[in-house]
Amino acid sequence: MAVKPIGIEVSLAVAEAVKLCDTDVVAAYPITPQTHIVEHLSELVADGELNAAYIPVESEHSAMSSCIGSSAAGARTFTATSSQGLALMNEMIYIAPVLRTPIVLAVANRALSAPINIWNDHSDIMSVRDAGWIAVFAENGQEALDLTIMSFRIGEHPAVRLPVSLNIDGFTLSHFIEPIIIPEKEKVTAFLPPNVTDLKLDIAKPISIGLLANPETYTEIRKATDDILLASKDTIVEVFAEFKKAFGREYNLVETYRTEDAEIILLTMGSISETAMTAVDEMREAGEKVGVVRIRLWRPFPVAELKAALAKAKTVAVIDRHMVMGVPNGPVGLEVKSLLYGAPNAPKVFNYVLGLGGRDVKRSDFKTIVARSKSNDVQKSFEIVGVYE
């Protein structure tokens, strides 16, 4: 019997996915707009639907600390946060990958203070982009649920054993009710093997985790983590393929939309990609050769896949949802420029920052961006779109 989509809020769908994965431990601290995820998880535990320990910690710093402890003890571990919460976790975020603790962290992306603002952009996750986590961005609710399940399988894979951040745009995705297929429990159980590892705190086989490294070993340990993170791309591709086999939905590291003959490509991450696609449809009707490339896998950065997706474009307009202060570039823009630098026939790269602190991202913004990108003026290659003068 085919499973039909139901109308459900995306946050609740993520929590349902955590339940379907038989998660052992959830340690979380409430912060808007992540709250519905952890509220629903605590309900599922309270109602006996999820046999897990729910640790109501006293801060996000302790949330991630507890998650590292729980994961190091061999438990399947989940938490969720946003914005200031992720910032408070920052110290722990850098430790989790090197200790090889495959925690799954849902980030309902929200702007960082100051000024305080509870609405959506990507400044929170960009503050930890170098930490060593696998990072994926969901475009819609179905993807948020599917990626939650896949994140456990990827992170806990014996060849990976790294934490994974699942990014869903705060409010614009987390709080929307969408038609979402909730997969059958048996299929999820068949898809997701138990979390098995020898590298854990076990009184029968004691190991030490978190040792001090001096100058003669620090570089090697950091490099070992980076090597694993880079190599995890193969496992991610493999898990996406397995997921398609089991559930029929296809996922790629980079997605393309109407790019075959596109001269100008809008490069996006997250839920604004749907708005971008609608704008592209309208511009196509008006005769513009435009398309969308969406990055689903942010870390490890999908270098080859992105190069292939941009190969035929004359111009790439990279959209960033975060401002890198002091540099005329956004974080994604920087990556794309570095990726294309020195490449033969490299397209022109324009970089636009928009949608900060919950500012609406409209179809007209993408049209403005396409119009601007036709300029040959390198001086205009970076712009914060829609700033009131």
Place this chain on the structure above:
Amino acid sequence: MRAADVPYEKITAKTFPKGPDSLASGHRACQGCGEVLALRLLLKSLGTDFIAVSATGCMEVCTSTFPQSSWRVPWLHVAFENAAAVASGVEQACQVLRKKGKLPDKRIPVVAVAGDGGTADIGLQALSGALERYHQDFIYVCLDNEAYMNTGIQRSSATPFGASTTTSPAGSHSKGQHTWKKNMPAIAAAHGIPYVATASPAFHLDLMNKIRRAAAIEGPAYLHVYAPCPTGWRMKPELAVESSRLVVNSRIFPLYEVLDGHYVLNRKVDNPIPITDYLKQQGRFRHLKPEDIEIIQARVNQEYENIVKLSEAFPV
């Protein structure tokens, strides 16, 4: 069951545990370190069936330089301020995996170890959260050497009044630390947890039995352990054990337990030695004048009296 009635296997001189230590020799602690002595005795008392979590600090640094480790039990170090939170996660993971049949159905004590800075200053929030959440198999040990010794003898909120440290130096306008030592056992006890105790390595059986009792009782336990630091206190290395004895016999550091809010004074000090006998061994107090010592003596008398009164007002 009342915490005071929970049975546990008491160690005596005759039944002193044999066999290898859970903390192997060859670690890099300073000569005469009283902290590593206390730690080794505590771990020896528990045997091997427990999980240890260390905060960053002397005990972590001196036992775990990659690729070597002194720990013969499963051990995890994450950072400085979060040993209690990390241990919470380990403890909850063990509980749920046990419930799901993925671990043997046996209690596994999780022992978090931190210094006074990692406990009374930067780790206080994480500790408070863990105590409030009432983890069943959670033991927190504060090894109190009364300053940030690992970073070079900076003052903490557990540094005693009058002590000269590198950030509370005695000078022409300062008597060194000008605040009173934060009362961590009282703060822990205020969480209404079943077991709080103080201990000193000179009274080694008392120390070892207290962690056994902590492990036997269901619910969080807090042990505050005096940990003399010859390097940081500018004291002869051979005096660590003696100072651990004098600090108790001078009433500066009373040995007591709080069981479900009921107080037991473990060692009544009827004829206390003058506190100068304790202070004069340590260079950090060298600058103190008789009038300063009088102020400290008055405070010591008052705090000891408080514990006596509590043990009389709320006996077990």
